[in-house]
Amino acid sequence: MNRTVYTLVSKRALTRDVFELTLSGDTSAVVRPGQFVDLAVAGLFLRRPISVCDWGPGRLTLILRAVGAGTRALADAEPGACFDALSGLGNGYDAEKARGVAPILIGGGVGVPPLYGLARRMAEAGAAPAVALGFNTARDVFYADEFRALGCEVLLSTVDGSAGERGFVTDLVKKTGCDYAFCCGPEPMLKAVYALPQLAGGQFSFEERMGCGFGACMGCSCRTKYGAKRICRDGPVLEKEEIVW
Numbered sequence: 615m616n617r618t619v620y621t622l623v624s625k626r627a628l629t630r631d632v633f634e635l636t637l638s639g640d641t642s643a644v645v646r647p648g649q650f651v652d653l654a655v656a657g658l659f660l661r662r663p664i665s666v667c668d669w670g671p672g673r674l675t676l677i678l679r680a681v682g683a684g685t686r687a688l689a690d691a692e693p694g695a696c697f698d699a700l701s702g703l704g705n706g707y708d709a710e711k712a713r714g715v716a717p718i719l720i721g722g723g724v725g726v727p728p729l730y731g732l733a734r735r736m737a738e739a740g741a742a743p744a745v746a747l748g749f750n751t752a753r754d755v756f757y758a759d760e761f762r763a764l765g766c767e768v769l770l771s772t773v774d775g776s777a778g779e780r781g782f783v784t785d786l787v788k789k790t791g792c793d794y795a796f797c798c799g800p801e802p803m804l805k806a807v808y809a810l811p812q813l814a815g816g817q818f819s820f821e822e823r824m825g826c827g828f829g830a831c832m833g834c835s836c837r838t839k840y841g842a843k844r845i846c847r848d849g850p851v852l853e854k855e856e857i858v859w
Contacts, residue, residue: 615828616643616702620651620674622695628677628756632724633689634667637674643702644669647709647731648798648819648851651676652827654698655684661700662688663824663846665798667727668734674701677727677756703827704850707732707796707817709739715814718792719766720807722748722783722799726757728819729798737764744769744792748783748803752776784810795854805859816854820845 620639628634644651644666651674652661662684668675680689688697709732717736719729726747736743742765749755750773761768769786770778779786784806787795795816797807804818822845825831829847836845838856843849 615700616640618699618701620697620699622691622693622697624693629754631681632677632679632756635676635678635688637676637697638672639674640701641669641672641674644674645702646706647735648706648728649702649704650850652700652703653688655687658684660825661827663703663827665728666731668731677724679724700827704846705848707851709736711817712794715794716792717743717794717796718787718790719743719745720783720787720795720797720799721745722803723754725799725819729796730757730760732796733761733764733766737766742766744790746783746786748799749777750774782806788812808854808857813854817851818854818857819850820852821850
């Protein structure tokens with residue numbers, strides 16, 4: 615973990631309520647896809663945890679949905695704004711554990727962003743993975759083209775059928791020969807993916823309300839097969855075999 619200050623360089627609207635923020639600052643503490651940063655918001659007591667979409671030397675990309683006072687303030691910020699941040703938090707994805715299997719990246723809604731950073735690093739290693747993305751409607755779809763630009767096969771579903779196939783993202787996965795999942799999204803989606811019999815293993819990223827963001831307050835503890843774990847520090851990524859629903 616590293617406390618640092620990020621400066622907003624640019625932002626763009628991906629959908630009506632989802633925004634991409636490009637920040638500059640120290641990214642040395644971010645070492646794995648799936649980690650997150652905790653941003654202080656003026657006038658609000660608790661920081662806001664946001665998954666890292668992508669990063670490079672001195673550059674950080676975040677994607678967030680503006681749903682409350684904190685995320686709306688972040689989305690409304692203008693270039694030049696500075697954010698006090700705790701960076702490099704959490705336990706991210708371990709791509710090495712997918713060697714020898716057929717992996718698929720599965721994202722739902724604003725669970726998609728951390729999978730992009732994972733896909734980019736897998737593609738750079740010569741193994742562009744299949745990606746299954748699920749949204750409610752065509753208006754909610756984002757980053758499908760960015761995954762394709764990495765060389766990934768992108769499978770797309772929407773609940774109403776307005777883009778891609780009609781149905782849920784799990785319907786897409788069933789049609790593949792993939793047997794290992796890297797997954798991020800709402801808990802009902804994670805649970806449905808977990809139940810797919812074709813998946814021998816996987817890594818699941820969970821969302822949880824957090825107090826401190828680095829394991830001190832124990833406010834985001836969850837039960838696993840190996841005892842209590844903290845989503846902010848031991849997660850947000852958990853192995854399939856340790857999850858208890």
